Amino acid sequence: MISGRKVGSDTNYHSPPLIVAVMSKNKVAVKAMSLFSLTLSGLGLLLGCLCLSLNSLEAFPILTLVLIGFGMLMLSLNDRHFTHQWDGKLLFLTILIFISACLLSLIPEYVYGLNVSGIIHRSFFSALILIALSIPALGYSLYYFLGATPKARDLSYYPLIIFPVVLMLGAFGILLYRLFAGGITHFSWHMLSTAYNQQIWQTEVWQGDWPQWVNQSIYLTGIRNYVLGTLLLIGLTALISLPIGIGVGIYITEYSTGFLSKLIKFSCTALKSVSVFILGITAVSLVNYSTGTPFASLIRGYFYDVNGQRHLSNGSFVTGAIIISILVIPIIARATEEGILSVPQEMKEGSLALGASQGHTLFNVLVPWSLPNITTGLLLGCAEAAGSLATIWYLSGTGEYGVSPLHQSTSLSYFIFLCRGDTSPGFRSVEGAYQFAAAIILILITVGLSISVLILKKRLAKRYKGV
Amino acid sequence: MASVKTKIDELPQSDNNVNKNTTANRLEIKQLAVWFGQSQVVKGIDLNIPSGKVTAIIGPSGCGKTTLLRCLNRLNEVVPGSKVKGQILLDGEDILNMDPMLLRRRIGMVFQKPNPFPRSIRENVLYGVKATKLNVDHEHAVQASLKKAALWNELEHRLCDSALALSIGQQQRLCIARCLAVSPEVILYDEPASALDPVSTAALESSIMAMKGDYTQIIVTHNMREALRISDYLAFMAHGKLIEFGETKQVFNNPLRPETREYLNEG
Numbered sequence: 156m157i158s159g160r161k162v163g164s165d166t167n168y169h170s171p172p173l174i175v176a177v178m179s180k181n182k183v184a185v186k187a188m189s190l191f192s193l194t195l196s197g198l199g200l201l202l203g204c205l206c207l208s209l210n211s212l213e214a215f216p217i218l219t220l221v222l223i224g225f226g227m228l229m230l231s232l233n234d235r236h237f238t239h240q241w242d243g244k245l246l247f248l249t250i251l252i253f254i255s256a257c258l259l260s261l262i263p264e265y266v267y268g269l270n271v272s273g274i275i276h277r278s279f280f281s282a283l284i285l286i287a288l289s290i291p292a293l294g295y296s297l298y299y300f301l302g303a304t305p306k307a308r309d310l311s312y313y314p315l316i317i318f319p320v321v322l323m324l325g326a327f328g329i330l331l332y333r334l335f336a337g338g339i340t341h342f343s344w345h346m347l348s349t350a351y352n353q354q355i356w357q358t359e360v361w362q363g364d365w366p367q368w369v370n371q372s373i374y375l376t377g378i379r380n381y382v383l384g385t386l387l388l389i390g391l392t393a394l395i396s397l398p399i400g401i402g403v404g405i406y407i408t409e410y411s412t413g414f415l416s417k418l419i420k421f422s423c424t425a426l427k428s429v430s431v432f433i434l435g436i437t438a439v440s441l442v443n444y445s446t447g448t449p450f451a452s453l454i455r456g457y458f459y460d461v462n463g464q465r466h467l468s469n470g471s472f473v474t475g476a477i478i479i480s481i482l483v484i485p486i487i488a489r490a491t492e493e494g495i496l497s498v499p500q501e502m503k504e505g506s507l508a509l510g511a512s513q514g515h516t517l518f519n520v521l522v523p524w525s526l527p528n529i530t531t532g533l534l535l536g537c538a539e540a541a542g543s544l545a546t547i548w549y550l551s552g553t554g555e556y557g558v559s560p561l562h563q564s565t566s567l568s569y570f571i572f573l574c575r576g577d578t579s580p581g582f583r584s585v586e587g588a589y590q591f592a593a594a595i596i597l598i599l600i601t602v603g604l605s606i607s608v609l610i611l612k613k614r615l616a617k618r619y620k621g622v
Numbered sequence: 623m624a625s626v627k628t629k630i631d632e633l634p635q636s637d638n639n640v641n642k643n644t645t646a647n648r649l650e651i652k653q654l655a656v657w658f659g660q661s662q663v664v665k666g667i668d669l670n671i672p673s674g675k676v677t678a679i680i681g682p683s684g685c686g687k688t689t690l691l692r693c694l695n696r697l698n699e700v701v702p703g704s705k706v707k708g709q710i711l712l713d714g715e716d717i718l719n720m721d722p723m724l725l726r727r728r729i730g731m732v733f734q735k736p737n738p739f740p741r742s743i744r745e746n747v748l749y750g751v752k753a754t755k756l757n758v759d760h761e762h763a764v765q766a767s768l769k770k771a772a773l774w775n776e777l778e779h780r781l782c783d784s785a786l787a788l789s790i791g792q793q794q795r796l797c798i799a800r801c802l803a804v805s806p807e808v809i810l811y812d813e814p815a816s817a818l819d820p821v822s823t824a825a826l827e828s829s830i831m832a833m834k835g836d837y838t839q840i841i842v843t844h845n846m847r848e849a850l851r852i853s854d855y856l857a858f859m860a861h862g863k864l865i866e867f868g869e870t871k872q873v874f875n876n877p878l879r880p881e882t883r884e885y886l887n888e889g
Contacts, residue, residue, distance in 0.1 A: 412702070499737070501733055501735055501737040502737050502739065503700070504697055504700060504733070504737075505733060505737040505739070505797070506739070506749070506753070507697065507700060507726065508695060508697060508726055508730065508731040508733075508801075509726065509727075509730070509749060509750035509753060509754075509800065509801065509804060510723050510724070510726040510727035510750055510753060510754045510804060511723070511749070511750070511753035511754070512723050512753070515753045519749075519753070520739065524740075618740075619740060620740055621740030621784055621785075621786040
């Protein structure tokens with residue numbers, strides 16, 4: 156403290172050393188106050204989350220709000236006493252808390268109208284208000300609890316940062332719990348190894364002198380074909396899009412300059428913003444155009460029914476893979492481009508200076524260096540193929556006639572859709588039990604892909620980048 | 623540091639090495655001018671590089687020495703927006719009209735920062751050989767190149783190790799060995815010792831001295847003492863122009879131009 160100058164009288168800002176030097180007179184009191192405020196804010200936050208998750212919970216939200224408001228008021232008065240200035244934001248928060256407490260008491264228990272065709276319980280509002288106001292209150296209490304130093308200010312932002320993360324993890328947790336709780340009981344080898352097949356036909360049986368028509372049927376339930384279908388889609392998409400994607404990526408970095416390269420790069424980005432349903436409709440047009448041409452069995456797929464008659468289905472795996480590749484090729488091309496651009500210039504020049512041609516440099520130095528990037532792009536593409544529903548929507552069926560590139564496409568995502576959205580009650584009642592199990596398997600496939608790609612990436616980086 | 627002397631016959635001869643020591647000037651540069659975009663970096667240089675000797679190019683930063691060096695093996699074409707005018711004759715043939723890959727086999731380059739490929743030592747040395755499909759015995763080529771670069775004794779038993787595991791000095795000598803494996807006629811060095819410590823620098827310099835007579839070497843350097851130690855001819859450049867050129871001792875003791883005198887006194 157400089158002699159001759161009153162404490163805090165001409166300061167225009169909060170200077171922490173002043174606060175610390177002066178507050179140390181009454182450390183215990185401040186700490187007690189902020190601890191009280193801290194616990195109340197934490198309680199308020201918890202209460203808010205509880206109100207959100209449980210229906211019509213009335214657990215004294217107004218009382219909690221008022222108490223938090225008192226805590227903030229005490230803190231701001233204490234701050235004013237020591238620094239002779241109001242902390243604007245803290246004061247604003249306190250006033251806001253009191254106003255919202257009044258508002259909350261004014262809201263009736265059930266709210267009608269408000270242009271919402273439904274009834275909202277008061278706990279919805281109290282939950283929102285509690286969460287929105289107790290997070291800053293928590294931050295401020297933490298700040299004063301830790302002594303109002305600059306480090307304390309950094310630490311006091313933690314509640315604000317951690318809360319969304321916790322919310323997201325909570326959402327994931329609820330989702331996974333629902334999936335596993337619903338699906339784990341149905342897991343069995345029978346389910347995985349049997350293909351869904353339900354066919355009824357009539358055969359002639361001679362009884363005495365007269366033929367009689369007897370019903371015969373197959374009745375099998377299982378998800379084998381959907382798992383195989385997803386894997387086949389992933390495989391075909393990778394097969395089609397990997398060479399084309401790498402080729403496009405190499406072209407836009409090495410061989411084309413100027414306008415054409417910029418045009419292709421723009422198309423790559425623009426393609427990602429195309430709605431996948433448009434791609435689905437493109438698939439349908441492709442199927443329609445191919446009818447009557449020799450390509451029909453390739454694009455539409457065929458099957459043999461119980462009588463040995465050959466029919467055309469409405470979309471094969473090959474078509475589905477081609478349409479999904481339209482989405483995946485830009486991803487791989489972009490990844491290749493980034494990989495090749497990340498090669499150090501001196502390595503490229505070193506290769507050229509030894510007399511290597513541009514092509515030799517490309518395939519011996521540039522592409523091996525960017526292999527980790529390419530595998531990441533491939534992973535993104537495979538995940539896209541595994542989870543795609545809209546692109547193969549109009550092409551898919553129940554897969555009861557088998558899984559091969561020329562059969563009708565099907566996949567786990569389409570199966571889950573059928574379990575929920577199929578209008579005929581037959582399929583749903585029979586296979587509906589397996590929908591959660593199918594979702595679990597889909598998650599497992601994606602996780603397995605990611606892990607294997609991570610391992611592959613590490614190996615490739617070690618081998619070709621020397622990392 | 624033992625200097626390594628190897629016979630010429632140990633490395634396979636390239637077809638153009640017949641007139642190795644008969645022509646006095648290996649490289650003749652005539653009115654070379656280089657533009658990067660709008661700015662002219664090298665302004666009308668005439669220079670004759672004598673065969674079999676070490677020529678050092680010195681000068682202040684930004685005077686165009688590296689650009690001049692990179693013109694000699696046409697690496698400036700990799701940089702977009704560059705324009706080169708003039709004539710560079712290698713044994714009478716104009717470089718700028720040759721196939722660049724054939725040229726780069728005859729004129730090799732060692733860079734400022736060692737840039738070994740992330741592969742084994744053996745693969746590094748053989749990279750140029752395989753890229754240009756040179757018809758030599760691979761094992762023989764590896765051994766001869768590493769011996770010339772004074773690395774054979776250290777690395778004889780470690781040929782399959784990754785090249786990135788070597789120290790920086792060894793990496794730079796590996797780059798020289800890699801360059802030698804394709805049997806060039808001219809070797810260009812772009813500040814080869816700037817990233818090295820004094821011990822590695824001394825090893826590098828002894829390799830360069832040992833290769834005198836077999837190869838024409840051109841070194842761009844900031845370090846004047848190094849230039850004095852190893853070079854036979856000295857060229858001084860400033861602001862894109864060649865100020866002076868002559869035998870090292872002569873230029874150092876009796877510089878003809880005042881700019882040269884000023885630069886030499888500063889260093």
